Amino acid sequence: MFDFTYFTPTKVIFGKDTEKRVAELIREFGGTKVLIHYGGGSVVRSGLMKRVTDILDREQIAYVTLGGAVPNPRLSLVYEGIELCKKEKVDFLLALGGGSAIDSAKAIGYGVANGGDVWDFYDRKRQATCSLPLGVILTIAATGSEMSDSSVITKEEGLIKRGYSSQYGRCKFAIMNPELTMTLPDYQTACGCTDIMMHTMERYFSNGGNMEITDALAEGLLRTVKKNALILRDDPKNYDARAEVMWAGSLAHNGLTGCGSDGGDWMTHKLEHELGGLYDVAHGAGLAAIWGTWARYVYKDCLPRFKQYAIRVMDVADEGSDEEIALKGIEATEEFYRSIGMPTNLRELGVTPTEEELLDMAKKCAIGVGGAKGSAKVLKEEDMLAIYRASM
Amino acid sequence: MFDFTYFTPTKVIFGKDTEKRVAELIREFGGTKVLIHYGGGSVVRSGLMKRVTDILDREQIAYVTLGGAVPNPRLSLVYEGIELCKKEKVDFLLALGGGSAIDSAKAIGYGVANGGDVWDFYDRKRQATCSLPLGVILTIAATGSEMSDSSVITKEEGLIKRGYSSQYGRCKFAIMNPELTMTLPDYQTACGCTDIMMHTMERYFSNGGNMEITDALAEGLLRTVKKNALILRDDPKNYDARAEVMWAGSLAHNGLTGCGSDGGDWMTHKLEHELGGLYDVAHGAGLAAIWGTWARYVYKDCLPRFKQYAIRVMDVADEGSDEEIALKGIEATEEFYRSIGMPTNLRELGVTPTEEELLDMAKKCAIGVGGAKGSAKVLKEEDMLAIYRASM
Numbered sequence: 001m002f003d004f005t006y007f008t009p010t011k012v013i014f015g016k017d018t019e020k021r022v023a024e025l026i027r028e029f030g031g032t033k034v035l036i037h038y039g040g041g042s043v044v045r046s047g048l049m050k051r052v053t054d055i056l057d058r059e060q061i062a063y064v065t066l067g068g069a070v071p072n073p074r075l076s077l078v079y080e081g082i083e084l085c086k087k088e089k090v091d092f093l094l095a096l097g098g099g100s101a102i103d104s105a106k107a108i109g110y111g112v113a114n115g116g117d118v119w120d121f122y123d124r125k126r127q128a129t130c131s132l133p134l135g136v137i138l139t140i141a142a143t144g145s146e147m148s149d150s151s152v153i154t155k156e157e158g159l160i161k162r163g164y165s166s167q168y169g170r171c172k173f174a175i176m177n178p179e180l181t182m183t184l185p186d187y188q189t190a191c192g193c194t195d196i197m198m199h200t201m202e203r204y205f206s207n208g209g210n211m212e213i214t215d216a217l218a219e220g221l222l223r224t225v226k227k228n229a230l231i232l233r234d235d236p237k238n239y240d241a242r243a244e245v246m247w248a249g250s251l252a253h254n255g256l257t258g259c260g261s262d263g264g265d266w267m268t269h270k271l272e273h274e275l276g277g278l279y280d281v282a283h284g285a286g287l288a289a290i291w292g293t294w295a296r297y298v299y300k301d302c303l304p305r306f307k308q309y310a311i312r313v314m315d316v317a318d319e320g321s322d323e324e325i326a327l328k329g330i331e332a333t334e335e336f337y338r339s340i341g342m343p344t345n346l347r348e349l350g351v352t353p354t355e356e357e358l359l360d361m362a363k364k365c366a367i368g369v370g371g372a373k374g375s376a377k378v379l380k381e382e383d384m385l386a387i388y389r390a391s392m
Numbered sequence: 393m394f395d396f397t398y399f400t401p402t403k404v405i406f407g408k409d410t411e412k413r414v415a416e417l418i419r420e421f422g423g424t425k426v427l428i429h430y431g432g433g434s435v436v437r438s439g440l441m442k443r444v445t446d447i448l449d450r451e452q453i454a455y456v457t458l459g460g461a462v463p464n465p466r467l468s469l470v471y472e473g474i475e476l477c478k479k480e481k482v483d484f485l486l487a488l489g490g491g492s493a494i495d496s497a498k499a500i501g502y503g504v505a506n507g508g509d510v511w512d513f514y515d516r517k518r519q520a521t522c523s524l525p526l527g528v529i530l531t532i533a534a535t536g537s538e539m540s541d542s543s544v545i546t547k548e549e550g551l552i553k554r555g556y557s558s559q560y561g562r563c564k565f566a567i568m569n570p571e572l573t574m575t576l577p578d579y580q581t582a583c584g585c586t587d588i589m590m591h592t593m594e595r596y597f598s599n600g601g602n603m604e605i606t607d608a609l610a611e612g613l614l615r616t617v618k619k620n621a622l623i624l625r626d627d628p629k630n631y632d633a634r635a636e637v638m639w640a641g642s643l644a645h646n647g648l649t650g651c652g653s654d655g656g657d658w659m660t661h662k663l664e665h666e667l668g669g670l671y672d673v674a675h676g677a678g679l680a681a682i683w684g685t686w687a688r689y690v691y692k693d694c695l696p697r698f699k700q701y702a703i704r705v706m707d708v709a710d711e712g713s714d715e716e717i718a719l720k721g722i723e724a725t726e727e728f729y730r731s732i733g734m735p736t737n738l739r740e741l742g743v744t745p746t747e748e749e750l751l752d753m754a755k756k757c758a759i760g761v762g763g764a765k766g767s768a769k770v771l772k773e774e775d776m777l778a779i780y781r782a783s784m
Contacts, residue, residue: 001632001635002407003406003407003408003410004404004406004407005403005404005405005406006403006404006406007402007403007404008400008401009400009401009403011397011398011399011401012396012397012398012399013397014395014396014397014398014651014652015394015395015396016395018395211632211635211636211639212616212619212620212636213612213613213616213636213639213640213643216609216611216612216613216615216616217608217609217612217613217643219608219612220605220608220609220611220612221605221608221609223608224604224605224608227604228604240393240603243393243603243652244603244604244605247603247605247651247652248605251605251609256648259406259639260406260635260639
C-alpha cells in the first residue's frame with residue numbers, strides 16, 4: 001500500500017429540510033455577500049431558489065445570482081461569474097445544483113481569489129493558492145464535487161474539457177437533502193448512479209497499493225449504489241434509496257475509496273472527457289458507454305482486481321478461470337448498466353464519430369493526460385484510439 | 393434513517409516516515425509555540441521524541457514538553473498542562489502517543505482557551521466555545537481520538553471518568569505512521585483492535601435509523617480489523633496489517649460508521665468507563681470483558697441487527713432461528729476476543745468487585761448517562777447492575 005493524505009474538511013448537513021440552515025452555515029464560514037450560482041431553471045421551477053433567497057432576505061445576507069451552468073460547464077460563464085463577483089464584492093459562493101453548478105463555482109472562486117486567467121489552472125500552467133469560500137445545496141447525486149477537491153471545465157474554443165484538483169477546491173459546507181433529488185428525470189438519476197460507481201471503480205482497478213479496508217469500503221459502496229439504483233428505477237420517490245445514493249456519491253469521490261492506492265486508473269473518465277467535450281453527452285452515460293470496452297481492453301493486465309470485483313461486487317460465482325470470472329464481472333456490469341437504461345457503447349449513447357473525430361479525440365485525450373496514463377494498464381494514444389474504435 | 397452532520401476536518405498524513413512533516417504541519421495550522429504532550433517514557437525510549445524535537449529545533453519552532461498522561465488520563469495533569477501553557481504562552485498542542493495523550497491534550501486545549509474550570513465541560517455544566525489547535529503523532533491504534541470529537545478524562549477525587557464531545561475537540565492534523573505502532577506489547581495491540589471494533593459496534597447495534605451504506609462500511613471495517621488483529625497476533629511487525637488497523641481505528645470513530653443512525657447504543661462503553669475509573673484496567677480489555685454479557689442481556693430487543701452482524705461480520709451461517717443465529721454471532725465474537733488474548737468476563741479481566749462496588753459502579757454509571765441509556769435496549773440502573781453481576 002502507498003502513503004496517503006486524507007483531508008475532507010467539508011461540513012455535511014444531511015437530511016430533510018436541511019436547506020433551511022443555509023444562512024447559518026454561510027455565516028459560520030464568514031460569508032457576507034453571496035453569489036448564488038446555478039444551472040438551468042429547475043432550481044427556480046422547483047421553488048428551491050425562492051426558499052433560499054427568502055431565507056437570505058430574512059437573515060439580511062446580501063446576494064446576487066448567476067444561472068446558466070450547463071453539464072460540461074463552460075469557461076465563458078466562469079469568466080462572467082468572476083467579473084460579477086469582483087463588481088459586486090462577493091465574498092462567498094453558494095452553488096445550487098449538481099456538479100455543473102459546483103464545478104463552475106469552484107472555477108469562479110479560483111479566478112476571483114487568485115487573479116489572472118483562471119484557465120491557467122485547468123491548462124496546468126500554475127497552481128491556485130487560495131479560493132473564495134464555497135457552499136453547496138446539492139440537487140443531483142452524481143459527481144461528488146460537493147466533497148471532492150476537483151472540478152471540470154470545458155473551454156468552448158476547441159471544445160477542450162479539463163479537470164483541476166486543489167485543496168482549495170473543497171466546499172466549506174454541503175447541504176444534502178435527498179428529497180431535492182426526487183424530481184430528477186430517470187435518465188439523470190441513472191447517469192448519477194453510474195458516475196458514482198465509476199468514481200469508486202476508477203480507484204479500485206489499480207495495479208498498486210491496494211488496502212483491504214479501502215477495498216471493503218469501496219465494495220460496500222458499489223453494492224449499495226447498485227442495489228439502490230434499481231430501487232430508484234422502479235420507485236423514484238423512495239427517500240431511503242435517494243439518501244443511500246446521495247451519501248454514496250459524496251463518499252465515492254472525497255478520497256475515502258482511494259486511501260492507500262496508487263491513485264487509481266481514471267482512463268474511463270479521461271476517455272469520456274473527450275466525448276463530453278465534443279458531443280456534450282451526459283457524463284454518466286458517456287462513462288457507461290466507454291467502460292465495458294475499456295475493461296475488456298485492460299482486464300488481463302489487472303486480473304486479480306477484476307476477479308475480486310466480479311465476486312464481491314457483481315456476485316459472480318468463484319468458479320472457472322480467473323479470466324472467465326473477470327469477464328463475467330464485466331458482463332454483469334454492462335447488464336446492470338442496461339438495466340438502468342444506460343448505454344454500453346457509443347451507438348447506444350447516440351454518438352457516431354467519424355474516423356477523423358476518433359483520431360482527434362484520441363490525440364486530445366493523450367495530450368490531456370500528458371502522453372500516457374492508467375494503472376490497470378497504461379494507455380498510450382494508440383490504445384485510446386483502439387478503445388474508441390471498439391466502443392462504436 | 394435519521395438526519396446527520398458529518399464533519400471530519402482532521403488532515404490525515406498516513407505512511408512511513410510521515411512524522412518528518414511535523415514542523416510543516418504545525419506551521420500550516422498557525423503554531424509558533426508548542427506544548428508536546430505525551431504519556432510514559434516509551435516515546436522517549438523509542439527515539440520518537442528526539443526525532444520530533446530535533447525537527448522543531450532545526451525549524452526553529454519553540455516548544456515545551458509535558459509527559460505523564462496515563463491510560464484513563466487524569467484531571468490533575470490536565471490542570472498542570474493548562475498552567476504550563478499559560479505560563480509559556482503556548483499556542484499549539486502536539487500530542488505524541490495514543491488516546492491518553494490526545495485526550496489529555498484536548499482537555500488542556502479547552503482549559504487554556506475557554507478559561508474557568510475545565511472539568512465543567514466533562515461534568516456537563518457548560519460547553520466549550522473554542523480550543524487551542526491540536527496535532528497528533530499517533531503511536532497506538534485504538535481510541536480513534538485522533539479524528540474524533542471526543543475525549544475522556546478521569547477525576548481522581550471519587551475516580552469519576554467522564555467523556556466530553558465538541559467540534560472544537562477535532563485535531564487539526566494526525567500523523568499516522570504504522571511503523572510507530574510495531575513496538576506495542578501484544579496485549580496493547582489486542583486491546584486497541586477491540587476498542588476499534590467496539591467503536592463501530594456501539595454505533596451498529598441500534599434500533600433506529602440504520603443506513604445500508606453505513607452498514608456496509610461498518611461491516612467491512614469490522615471484518616478487516618478482525619482479520620488483521622489475528623495477523624498481528626502472529627506477526628506483530630507486519631506493516632500492512634498495522635496500517636489496516638491504524639486507519640480502521642480512525643474511521644471507526646470519526647463518525648463515518650454512524651451516519652444515519654440514531655447515535656448508537658454506547659452502553660458497553662459506559663459500563664466499562666466505571667470499571668476503568670475504579671480499577672484502571674486497559675480500556676479495550678474492559679470492553680471485551682463486558683460486551684458478551686451486555687449482548688446476551690439486550691440481543692432479543694435488537695434481534696435483526698444481531699442477526700445481520702452474525703452473518704455478515706462473524707460468518708455465521710444463515711440457518712436456524714434468528715435468536716440462534718444472533719447467539720452464535722455473540723459466541724463467535726467472544727471466541728475471537730479470546731483468540732487475541734482478550735478477557736470475556738471480569739474474572740478474566742482480573743477484577744473481582746465486591747457487592748458494594750457493583751452497586752457503586754451501577755449507580756455512577758446511571759448518573760453518568762443521565763439515568764438511562766441505550767439503543768439496542770434502554771438500560772436503567774438495575775439493568776446495569778444485572779450486567780455487572782452477570783459479567784463476574
